[in-house]
Amino acid sequence: MTTIKQIAIDMGVSAATVSNALTGKGRVSSDMVERIKKRAHDLGYRPSLAGRALRSGQTGILGLVMPDLTNPLFPRIAQHLSLVAADRQLGILIADSRGNPDEQTQAINRLLDRGVDGLLIVPQKGTAPGLQNVPTVIINTASDPDNSVSADHAGGGRMIAEHIASLGHRHVILLGEDRVSEVQRDRVAGMRAGFDPSIHLQEIWGESGIDQLVSAIQNGATAVITTSDLLALRVHSHLTRNGIVVPHDVSLTGFDDLPFAIAMHPTLTTVAQDVEQIAGLAIERLILEIQGETLPAQNANVAMRLVIRNSTTKQNSKTKPEILQ
Amino acid sequence: MTTIKQIAIDMGVSAATVSNALTGKGRVSSDMVERIKKRAHDLGYRPSLAGRALRSGQTGILGLVMPDLTNPLFPRIAQHLSLVAADRQLGILIADSRGNPDEQTQAINRLLDRGVDGLLIVPQKGTAPGLQNVPTVIINTASDPDNSVSADHAGGGRMIAEHIASLGHRHVILLGEDRVSEVQRDRVAGMRAGFDPSIHLQEIWGESGIDQLVSAIQNGATAVITTSDLLALRVHSHLTRNGIVVPHDVSLTGFDDLPFAIAMHPTLTTVAQDVEQIAGLAIERLILEIQGETLPAQNANVAMRLVIRNSTTKQNSKTKPEILQ
């Protein structure tokens, strides 16, 4: 490893001068700067981040805490964060909070012990991580008072609802996955808001919700809108098994636009997060916080994008599907 | 931040003694050790990893390079690596190599600049990352000469094949996703190896392969075995659209056991990687390398697990399905 000191000796100048030349502190004659830079390059000099960290108190590392790394959205978020961070010369250290609040706290502490400059947290559903005295950005959903940046889940729900309404559906089932999750609740709330009162809405949740589906459809529901793609796939399977055809008998929608949404038949109408923008905003904001700006508890709500595919279609007041048993 | 020196002053001893007491170097009287530990704890002392890193030349951070963080397996691998690493007091820094070999090299360099103690690399398909002079573990597949630890993809293929053979299928389609991928090739090779020569095998690849499916089935194929769950879902959709029913008309299998495999109908027979064990072995080996042992280019091949669900069934020489156009 080439160090600043070696270059200094090698060139007969002081270490400080090399440092100044390399970091462009401008207190060195420009041809000296050139020569030092060249020599450093030739020697393959790489600054020691450890030395710099010790000196400056900053590691250039951001910690990413996710409730569960197997969350289907994690890969995309992680990817974009890591790309944006790389652009800014920052690294991303990951930590899994293993689906429980205690582990979440421990994960945060591990990261803090490593001296991360800031924290990106996607909180456990239904928890507010004890905020330390460290720059932190929370990526959750607008209704979370601690939220900093998120997709506009409610807006996404509204888009789905308006799409379904525009297709003429008048009796709609809202299927949620988990009531504890703020994200899910915002999605459902958005869905409700997107329909006008004349439309018959039926809100059901979880496993037991799926069991009620068939009879609800027999009672006239013509669309099922769900709060996740995975749930939509399950519903699709369940309906198929009961002889109900999507979208002929009933329209169906998901949420998130996961990779398999286009592998289904029919391909799934859903709503996509602009993860790239969310990642960009999150890191930008975190960097500002790290630089000491005291930001208002702003709440960037990134619009979602409606992705219309083949699982939704016009409601044409046909006869009820025959249900197989 | 409490430092060693503060504790030392606070207790009227030297910094060296505090260090020795805390790191258990045993050169301190045991009651002094007790008192120092207690005081350190009360003061909320956390050792500065930066200081330690500078001193020791080790950061306690491992770099994880993935070809594409959106790879469906990434979440599970990342999760287990992060858990195992956390147990060993190590951190995991992620880097996306963005699907191309140049970026892979850059990603590795970024990690190296950060002073990671070792590298975990899941290589781009068809590339051998230029190995640096750093402890490195490659997670790919057995046929890669650089491979250190991997799932036994060929063995998984064989298990699938034997399962299909045991169900009485005699005309089988092998559908691969991408010939460039060593992993995929090993999977297909394993599948072939699992059938005896009397069985009629038809190997097809990619998009064009899917197009040939229907006619192949009309010609008597009764099972389609694929090299990924996503591919299996696509096939399922495609067949359904053509009036072919799984598993009644044709059995179908995937690979990897992704979360949606149980959301499908029928639920998908597939083969699962023991990611936990792979992660454990990978980190264990990497730690040994970091500690300076020169290990043989061993090749841990972790057995896969056959997951039999409802997409496969006995071949009972019934009549060909009628194909809708």
Added chain:
DNA sequence: CTGTTAGCGCCTTCAT
């Protein structure tokens, strides 16, 4: 414009 000094927090001699 350039050099010297000092110290970030830790740990490892070497002395006491």
Added chain:
DNA sequence: ATGAAGGCGCTAACAG
């Protein structure tokens, strides 16, 4: 059993 000193690589403050 404990302490003093020095240095890992870097940079900020203060000379010169």
